[in-house]
Amino acid sequence: MEKLTSIHNQHVKNWKKLQTKKYRRQTGMYLLDGWHLVNEAVQSGVQILQLIGTSEQLAAHPDLNSLTDEVYEVTEEVMQHITDTVTPQGIAAVVPLPDAHKVPDMESLHGGWLFLDRVQDPGNVGTMVRTADAAGFAGVVVSHRSADIFSPKVIRSMQGSQFHLKLYEGDLAKWIEDFKTVNAPIYGTQLNPQAKSFRDAEPGKTFALIMGNEGQGMSDQLLSQTTANLYIPMRGQAESLNVAVSAGILMFQLNKNL
Amino acid sequence: MEKLTSIHNQHVKNWKKLQTKKYRRQTGMYLLDGWHLVNEAVQSGVQILQLIGTSEQLAAHPDLNSLTDEVYEVTEEVMQHITDTVTPQGIAAVVPLPDAHKVPDMESLHGGWLFLDRVQDPGNVGTMVRTADAAGFAGVVVSHRSADIFSPKVIRSMQGSQFHLKLYEGDLAKWIEDFKTVNAPIYGTQLNPQAKSFRDAEPGKTFALIMGNEGQGMSDQLLSQTTANLYIPMRGQAESLNVAVSAGILMFQLNKNL
Known part of the structure; x- marks a missing residue:
């Protein structure tokens, strides 16, 4: 010593x-x-x-x-x-440091997955990984230009959840394409006229949920790849929810059949 | 000028x-x-x-x-x-500065209410007020020894929600007693053998939800006053959820009949 x-x-x-x-x-x-x-x-x-x-x-x-x-x-x-x-x-x-640059394989295309599209705040990223763990999700994929998943602040917010689920960095467009090959729904979270209430989503045992950037939401490219968009009906006058709170509400709805 | x-x-x-x-x-x-x-x-x-x-x-x-x-x-x-x-x-x-020292009156005993019991982190307090607003809650009561609701960090996290709902500081024990006089359920959030899954809660148009301190949870005194305790079933290995995330999941379940 x-x-x-x-x-x-x-x-x-x-x-x-x-x-x-x-x-x-x-x-x-x-x-x-x-x-x-x-x-x-x-x-x-x-x-x-x-x-x-x-x-x-x-x-x-x-x-x-x-x-x-x-x-x-x-x-x-x-x-x-x-x-x-x-x-x-x-x-x-x-x-x-785990090798986070994972290309999807057949084994990964199972269970609930959370995709984070350019989420900037380390506390938000860490809290969402922790929530995904608690919701029984199989894994989280973080896009490029998100907060680094092994930065001290993300590590602190994750509270060890990186040891409980699969945590990768990667090209979300590629992940989505691969989920589609197994007919798994990809849920976007942009409010638009075609969006449906999160309460009506009834996924099976394999699906992905995408949360977008705090200010700008999801990228248009990813949005064009989703199978459905979910929204959380707002009853008050608040214009939006914190992204980590929204992710928690959605994940604990979507995990019913996991 | x-x-x-x-x-x-x-x-x-x-x-x-x-x-x-x-x-x-x-x-x-x-x-x-x-x-x-x-x-x-x-x-x-x-x-x-x-x-x-x-x-x-x-x-x-x-x-x-x-x-x-x-x-x-x-x-x-x-x-x-x-x-x-x-x-x-x-x-x-x-x-x-609004006069936040409100004693409950009959007019207040209506709608969904969020009670915060010694929540310390200003960001958590502000985020929960913002979420309560989005969930259509009527008001939030913050106990003594919580983060000050008009501190700059709470104000920033609330994003203006203090103008949309009733926001008070007060003695939660007193508020609970008054809610009981109108037979409104008071939901605690401590995990114990009698707790029931949040998915099974079906409140009417008047109820209160209590969120506790980040580390210690709810005080024993308040716990003894609740009509039921709700828990969020954890599926992974995470030991707990962030308090603001938990509050979001619970409020967007309880607000179904508001």
Whole structure:
């Protein structure tokens, strides 16, 4: 076990750099901050590359040493520096970045799927992945020009749901085409005259739901590929719902037959 | 019209202080930032006490001058200072703080109501008020020790919904008692053996839904007062849903008969 006390140490600098998308891609690793996420990773059989803890946390949990050969004892100051958390729990782990660039295969074309089209806010993306997990969805595909799914804020909002379902980045147009080959409905979420109330949607065991960008909604290209558009009837004077709230309402309607 | 260019001007200092709960209470005023909120206030007949704009915005909308005698032209720097927004739209208004300390009356005991029990996050509180508006609820009552409903972050998340429904602070125990006198169901949201699936709830035109604190859920006292507890069946491995997402799923189920 190595003890690190300075934020200028090269290991510490590298962990800090994992906050950037570029360095995560270069190294193929990302950081999990806190007990909940580290435990979720361990329980899911994810390889722990490096374990980072304060002296108290490492002493209180001697079993952690068996997880990896690379254990680092750090100060609270170092922990704060690498996690960007005001009161970190004193435990973190570096784990492999999954290969998210998945091309759909037949095995994937089953179950409920959530497609995110250029959703910008990391909290929204993370919350929707967490909600998809709770709704029993099989997976989430995030389009290019969305918030990066392994950024610290998305990781925090997902609360470990990346270990429970399939999480990919990809070309949604291609995914939609493949879902169509198995006759699975693709539900868009743009309000237009042909849209039908979400209460009337009765999908089977395989379908996809597309949520669009916070300000602009879904792209026209994707919209032209949907089999139906769903809307949530608004009763008050509010003009719209938060995208993560809308996604929750829709997913817990569509999951009835999953 | 007065022109203000310094953040040390007394007016500017006072507007900045409206970001604190204490000063909002002292003065009985709060600040609306941006076109959407200012327009919502005007359309709702809310009195504009002071109008604050950059020279471009005031020049582009000469009709604004008729709204109030107190119009202030400020620099973009001043606007940024008072709104805490990186790229403010250049328009803001000071409006009266409604008297939110409402004791329930017979008129209020009608429609769908959302009760928030010590919800801490301003974004969650604001999003739930906005969702209640979209769901056609009559009002929202926020308990003491919740996020302040007129703080800048709550105002931003509400997106003007405070002008569309009744929004009060109050003693939820008292509100519940009064709803019981008209035999309206009070739905709690704590998972326990007696809880029933939200899909089986069929309220009439008057009911209340209680959402609890993000970490601790509802208080035991309120829980003992509910007529039923609702839960959202989780299908995946996620342990919980974001409180604002849960509230959205529940409100758009309960509003079917509103």
